[in-house]
Amino acid sequence: MSVCVVVIEGGGNKLHIAAESRVIINRDGEYFHSNDDAKKLQKYPQCVAYVSGAMILAEEVSSILNTSPIRTIDDLSAVCQSVYNKYILKYPPLKEMKYILKLVMPVKDENGKWCILYMDDVGGFDSTFYGAYDAQDYVFTINSSGEIIRPYIEARLGIKKMDELFMLEAFSEAVGMKCGGTLTHFVLYDDGLQEEYYNIIKDTEVLKKWSDVNKLQVHGEGDGGPNGSGIGWLKKPNGSIDFIYHASNTAKNRSVRLMDDGVFINSEEKEVTVTAKDINLLSSTGGATKLGNSLAYIECKSDGTMVFHAKRFDFNTD
Incomplete structure (x- = not known):
């Protein structure tokens, strides 16, 4: 600007x-x-x-x-x-x-x-x-x-x-x-x-300065690209705490946001990989759960009904 x-x-x-x-x-x-x-x-x-x-x-x-x-x-x-x-x-x-x-x-x-x-x-x-x-x-x-x-x-x-x-x-x-x-x-x-x-x-108001941002919350100098590519930081806006990284060169968002209305994970245009000995995906209050994508997914409803959505069903035993 x-x-x-x-x-x-x-x-x-x-x-x-x-x-x-x-x-x-x-x-x-x-x-x-x-x-x-x-x-x-x-x-x-x-x-x-x-x-x-x-x-x-x-x-x-x-x-x-x-x-x-x-x-x-x-x-x-x-x-x-x-x-x-x-x-x-x-x-x-x-x-x-x-x-x-x-x-x-x-x-x-x-x-x-x-x-x-x-x-x-x-x-x-x-x-x-x-x-x-x-x-x-x-x-x-x-x-x-x-x-x-x-x-x-x-x-x-x-x-x-x-x-x-x-x-x-x-x-x-x-x-x-x-x-x-x-x-x-x-x-x-x-x-x-x-x-x-x-x-x-002459300025008529106090400006929010990048140099005043808590340096303990900003990690890396980045690669010189736009929008903070190559930089990670911790932000605390009203209503959430955000762990954010902008991918090198592309500045695509990788983030975990702990918000008042939920937890949101974003890996813009890339995959999310979870590895563990055992993995449990359970609604702690009996609420609904969905797993899949826009074309095929499993829906576990709060009344105990399990619904399978897909254009085609293939079952393999191997």
Whole structure:
């Protein structure tokens, strides 16, 4: 989750691009603050660009922009696609996620006016251009926090001066788990980048930090993949205690959850094997029991009736 805002003034004579630096971690649908050190918006040898999404991908694209010549938009698209392909092959669950690599770059149109080049994984890294025309102002944002900032800016365009303090005030409207840290703000004129500002977005609430999670409850550093692949931990949410492991590379869930309303064992897309000298599967209160799968199973009802369900019955004596 990250926020980028672009304001184009005077039909493209002047462009502001700003982004924050917060990085968050998603663990089983729960978000934690990781750090405020991401350099999502940077000056590169040939351009200014915002690159974000899953930071492991964004950082590799940023490294390439810093070290390799990118001559055309097709070159830029190919770099993004190559990095994306590399990581979905290494971490297959990434393929099920959207907007894990996004790029926003100020470019000049055929009339020499500033506009925005945008591409992402959902669009197959095809280039889309956004701009202001007829000497109008235009506001471009991405992500849900950007949709909080957009109306704040649009309501004040032409009324308040678009300066470093104004942009900081706008981002402060969306501060929280998904927006914060250092605000980087670049201003581009006809001849390129002329102004740059760096300010801290002050938090208004205490964030749940990944570094504050009890380290005795988190086991292993993982393999660097998304969603904690290769990591095991003990969680104590309200109403349960959970023993969880996310499989290496795939992050498939392996868990035992002791909950108020029962015990739940999950081995996502893999088998569960139980071995013992003797195995007893009994309902302690005389309740119903089922054993089998969706096509064939044995049902022991609470009234003592045993029911066999199957499409066919084969009895073998060997």
